[in-house]
Amino acid sequence: xxxxxxxxxxxxxxxxxxxxxxxxxxxxxxxxxxxxxxxxxxxxxxxxxxxxxxxxxxxxxxxxxxxxxxxxxxxxxxxxxxxxxxxxxxxxxxxxxxxxxxxxxxxxxxxxxxxxxxxxxxxxxxxxxxxxxxxxxxxxxxxxxxxxxxxxxxxxxxxxxxxxxxxxxxxxxxxxxxxxxxxxxxxxxxxxxxxxxxxxxxxxxxxxxxxxxxxxxxxxxxxxxxxxxxxxxxxxxxxxxxxxxxxxxxxxxxxxxxxxxxxxxxxxxxxxxxxxxxxxxxxxxxxxxxxxxxxxxxxxxxxxxxxxxxxxxxxxxxxxxxxxxxxxxxxxxxxxxxxxxxxxxxxxxxxxxxxxxxxxxxxxxxxxxxxxxxxxxxxxxxxxxxxxxxxxxxxxxxxxxxxxxxxxxxxxxxxxxxxxxxxxxxxxxxxxxxxxxxxxxxxxxxxxxxxxxxxxxxxxxxxxxxxxxxxxxxxxxxxxxxxxxxxxxxxxxxxxxxxxxxxxxxxxxxxxxxxxxxxxxxxxxxxxxxxxxxxxxxxxxxxxxxxxxxxxxxxxxxxxxxxxxxxxxxxxxxxxxxxxxxxxxxxxxxxxxxxxxxxxxxxxxxxxxxxxxxxxxxxxxxxxxxxxxxxxxxxxxxxxxxxxxxxxxxxxxxxxxxxxxxxxxxxxxxxxxxxxxxxxxxxxxxxxxxxxxxxxxxxxxxxxxxxxxxxxxxxxxxxxxxxxxxxxxxxxxxxxxxxxxxxxxxxxxx
Amino acid sequence: xxxxxxxxxxxxxxxxxxxxxxxxxxxxxxxxxxxxxxxxxxxxxxxxxxxxxxxxxxxxxxxxxxxxxxxxxxxxxxxxxxxxxxxxxxxxxxxxxxxx
Numbered sequence: 001x002x003x004x005x006x007x008x009x010x011x012x013x014x015x016x017x018x019x020x021x022x023x024x025x026x027x028x029x030x031x032x033x034x035x036x037x038x039x040x041x042x043x044x045x046x047x048x049x050x051x052x053x054x055x056x057x058x059x060x061x062x063x064x065x066x067x068x069x070x071x072x073x074x075x076x077x078x079x080x081x082x083x084x085x086x087x088x089x090x091x092x093x094x095x096x097x098x099x100x101x102x103x104x105x106x107x108x109x110x111x112x113x114x115x116x117x118x119x120x121x122x123x124x125x126x127x128x129x130x131x132x133x134x135x136x137x138x139x140x141x142x143x144x145x146x147x148x149x150x151x152x153x154x155x156x157x158x159x160x161x162x163x164x165x166x167x168x169x170x171x172x173x174x175x176x177x178x179x180x181x182x183x184x185x186x187x188x189x190x191x192x193x194x195x196x197x198x199x200x201x202x203x204x205x206x207x208x209x210x211x212x213x214x215x216x217x218x219x220x221x222x223x224x225x226x227x228x229x230x231x232x233x234x235x236x237x238x239x240x241x242x243x244x245x246x247x248x249x250x251x252x253x254x255x256x257x258x259x260x261x262x263x264x265x266x267x268x269x270x271x272x273x274x275x276x277x278x279x280x281x282x283x284x285x286x287x288x289x290x291x292x293x294x295x296x297x298x299x300x301x302x303x304x305x306x307x308x309x310x311x312x313x314x315x316x317x318x319x320x321x322x323x324x325x326x327x328x329x330x331x332x333x334x335x336x337x338x339x340x341x342x343x344x345x346x347x348x349x350x351x352x353x354x355x356x357x358x359x360x361x362x363x364x365x366x367x368x369x370x371x372x373x374x375x376x377x378x379x380x381x382x383x384x385x386x387x388x389x390x391x392x393x394x395x396x397x398x399x400x401x402x403x404x405x406x407x408x409x410x411x412x413x414x415x416x417x418x419x420x421x422x423x424x425x426x427x428x429x430x431x432x433x434x435x436x437x438x439x440x441x442x443x444x445x446x447x448x449x450x451x452x453x454x455x456x457x458x459x460x461x462x463x464x465x466x467x468x469x470x471x472x473x474x475x476x477x478x479x480x481x482x483x484x485x486x487x488x489x490x491x492x493x494x495x496x497x498x499x500x501x502x503x504x505x506x507x508x509x510x511x512x513x514x515x516x517x518x519x520x521x522x523x524x525x526x527x528x529x530x531x532x533x534x535x536x537x538x539x540x541x542x543x544x545x546x547x548x549x550x551x552x553x554x555x556x557x558x559x560x561x562x563x564x565x566x567x568x569x570x571x572x573x574x575x576x577x578x579x580x581x582x583x584x585x586x587x588x589x590x591x592x593x594x595x596x597x598x599x600x601x602x603x604x605x606x607x608x609x610x611x612x613x614x615x616x617x618x619x620x621x622x623x624x625x626x627x628x629x630x631x632x633x634x635x636x637x638x639x640x641x642x643x644x645x646x647x648x649x650x651x652x653x654x655x656x657x658x659x660x661x662x663x664x665x666x667x668x669x670x671x672x673x674x675x676x677x678x679x680x681x682x683x684x685x686x687x688x689x690x691x692x693x694x695x696x697x698x699x700x701x702x703x704x705x706x707x708x709x710x711x712x713x714x715x716x717x718x719x720x721x722x723x724x725x726x727x728x729x730x731x732x733x734x735x736x737x738x739x740x741x742x743x744x745x746x747x748x749x750x
Numbered sequence: 751x752x753x754x755x756x757x758x759x760x761x762x763x764x765x766x767x768x769x770x771x772x773x774x775x776x777x778x779x780x781x782x783x784x785x786x787x788x789x790x791x792x793x794x795x796x797x798x799x800x801x802x803x804x805x806x807x808x809x810x811x812x813x814x815x816x817x818x819x820x821x822x823x824x825x826x827x828x829x830x831x832x833x834x835x836x837x838x839x840x841x842x843x844x845x846x847x848x849x850x
Contacts (some may be wrong), residue, residue, distance in 0.1 A: 007835050011843045035787075045788040047795050049778065053847060116786045117778070121849075 019058040053118045061123030076143040109136040141189040161215045176253040234287035240271045268309035275316035299368035316378045323382035328354045348405035365536040388437040400442035408449040487516035521555040525607045531587040578657035581614040589644040598638040616660040624657045693748035701744045757795045764802035772812040776848035
């Protein structure tokens with residue numbers, strides 16, 4: 001069977017018939033005008049659509065597109081003329097009229113665009129033209145808003161800003177929704193480039209926003225200036241916050257998010273950034289008062305405003321200044337006023353307490369400032385720099401000493417302290433410790449004090465607090481700092497065991513590792529002649545010790561030892577507790593009736609300074625005059641004579657003979673300690689340089705200096721000059737050499 | 751209040767009453783009905799230039815499209831839409847006009 005090919009019916013006749021464009025267009029243009037005049041009710045969408053469709057099908061899209069534009073242009077020109085005429089007659093309603101015109105036009109364009117959907121679909125897109133709707137909108141832009149150098153646009157902008165200004169200045173009631181409607185219109189009016197392509201900017205972004213920000217800026221500039229003139233910091237901040245909040249509430253009613261942000265920035269700049277530094281320095285109600293009076297409200301407000309502006313530099317500078325002016329952070333003078341003696345231990349406690357109080361104050365202020373990390377850093381740096389004045393300054397920092405004395409004072413009296421006091425003490429000590437730049441200096445002072453305390457301590461129990469403190473130090477900067485201190489504890493612990501094993505009830509020996517302790521045997525100590533009683537004990541122990549620990553060498557240091565001597569005086573039996581030197585002198589009177597100073601020196605071989613000190617305690621100090629000195633004076637001459645005072649009396653059986661410490665002595669110890677630190681630093685820096693160079697082989701001068709400063713930061717701050725000197729020393733000793741060509745480069749010599 | 755059914759009137763005076771949902775398959779008709787202010791949106795009547803024969807097929811397609819397009823995530827058994835060969839060209843033109 002043969003298949004029959006079906007006949008395909010051709011489409012309707014109308015599609016093939018010729019097109020009478022002028023007659024179709026005359027209907028269409030009439031209809032477009034009807035639509036533009038809000039009068040489309042009688043029109044058939046289908047009919048118009050079909051007409052447009054047929055025209056496009058017959059390839060007349062181009063002429064149709066242009067003709068539509070032409071009709072719309074004509075309509076808009078008429079509107080423009082009407083607007084201008086009415087306005088020139090003093091109508092004053094241009095804002096409302098334009099809004100109404102735009103409302104209607106927008107709806108009409110939507111209809112027109114629907115009717116010519118097929119044109120857009122087939123012709124417009126293919127020819128990269130604006131869609132009918134967009135085309136209409138650009139015509140509105142050019143023929144209404146921007147016509148005659150933007151006459152209408154400028155008029156509207158001005159009216160809007162007049163309204164807004166009236167509202168800002170006097171709180172006048174205005175219709176924000178009306179303004180919002182204009183903004184929406186402006187945002188719809190997209191800008192095109194010379195080829196008629198949309199560029200993603202609108203009349204709003206390119207024209208209105210700039211004008212708006214200009215006028216808002218100059219308005220607030222003026223207002224902020226007036227408030228500034230009042231010269232009251234608190235009032236100014238309050239005003240700024242009020243104005244910002246007010247504007248914040250209003251701006252979102254009519255502005256788009258981007259402009260809101262720009263306005264916020266603008267206002268922050270005008271009201272906060274450009275003025276706040278001066279405001280904070282106002283003579284009344286400003287930062288200094290708020291800090292000193294700990295004003296929470298003002299400080300939190302200030303912080304809110306500054307975070308809004310993202311500007312903190314000025315605040316940081318001024319906080320630094322205020323801290324640097326705190327008198328309480330300046331090292332107190334030790335000279336004392338008048339004749340009153342100043343005890344460093346007291347001064348230290350007062351000073352440390354004072355610094356802690358100030359730290360608390362600024363911690364509180366920091367909390368008011370939202371615990372801002374930069375503020376915190378500034379406070380810490382400022383404290384550190386006030387508490388550690390540059391070495392060149394007249395008063396070198398005594399912070400290390402003060403802290404060490406503070407600790408010493410507290411621990412000595414800690415028997416009655418409760419847990420709260422102890423934990424406060426530990427916290428305080430660490431706070432101050434953090435502020436110390438030259439931790440090595442502190443280490444020296446602290447070690448001296450610790451050594452004395454440990455040697456005096458009776459039992460393990462006394463060490464608890466010491467250990468807690470050292471734990472805190474270790475947590476703070478690591479175990480290298482505390483290693484030697486821990487060694488000291490170990491020595492004391494072992495010594496107690498050893499003394500117990502030696503089992504001589506009258507002798508307690510502390511065996512100290514030389515490198516851990518600040519106490520060093522001197523050459524003279526071996527020359528001192530001990531009374532036979534003591535000498536026997538000493539040699540017994542030495543023998544016992546060398547038996548226990550083969551190969552160890554024991555050297556004796558008397559400075560910190562004490563002896564108890566029972567003496568029968570005329571009136572009563574007393575037990576004298578005194579230093580070994582004093583003991584040596586007292587025991588001499590078993591042999592001598594009287595003795596001269598010169599003889600004392602020869603017989604005992606005690607170094608003169610120590611001898612003088614012992615004699616001061618024994619013969620000059622009022623309460624413990626066990627010896628009679630003639631002539632009676634504080635000076636010692638070779639032929640001064642000493643006799644035993646059998647008539648000595650004291651209220652208690654036990655008498656403690658304190659070793660007199662003169663100011664010269666303390667000063668000498670102090671400068672010695674500082675000198676030691678200096679020497680230690682040389683070693684430390686040398687070691688660091690060698691270590692760094694060994695691992696790097698070759699480094700430039702700058703790199704090396706940076707590295708050393710970084711490494712030593714935890715313990716002290718060496719000056720560049722100091723490091724340079726050490727480098728030169730190391731070059732001399734052939735650990736390093738300079739590069740032949742570049743003298744700024746060092747090489748490590750293996 | 752938009753009515754549930756609308757009336758399509760052909761060139762040769764036939765009336766097709768179909769559901770609004772099915773008519774909306776055509777983007778063109780949809781625009782005519784939705785764009786208020788024009789005659790069509792108030793009368794729910796659309797005068798067309800197509801004849802009844804072709805319109806019948808178009809309406810059939812509207813329902814076909816509505817049925818299978820809306821629940822296309824069910825089993826893939828969609829019957830083929832039959833197009834009489836002699837109507838092919840006319841339907842092609844119509845689909846362009848109705849935008850469906």
